[in-house]
Amino acid sequence: MKNIKKGLEILLKYEEDGDFAAEHDIIYAGDSELVEKISEADIKLMDDLGWFIDEEFGCWCHFC
Helix, strand or coil: CHHHHHHHHHHHHHCCCCCEEEECCEEEECCHHHHHHCCHHHHHHHHHCCCEEECCCCEEEEEC
16 A cells, blocks of 8 residues: 555646546556656656556556
């Protein structure tokens, strides 16, 4: 849960009113504009936390 929380906190730095959804054991957060805004350092941190970009939906994802 900590990695999910930390990832959401990073995304909230870029998107104050961030949206998320969860279904089929995956959390989806942010939108395609957010994917383009996030810094390289935060991208690395998100990757280290287990988050990845879903190319189909254009958002960040994390398996539950």
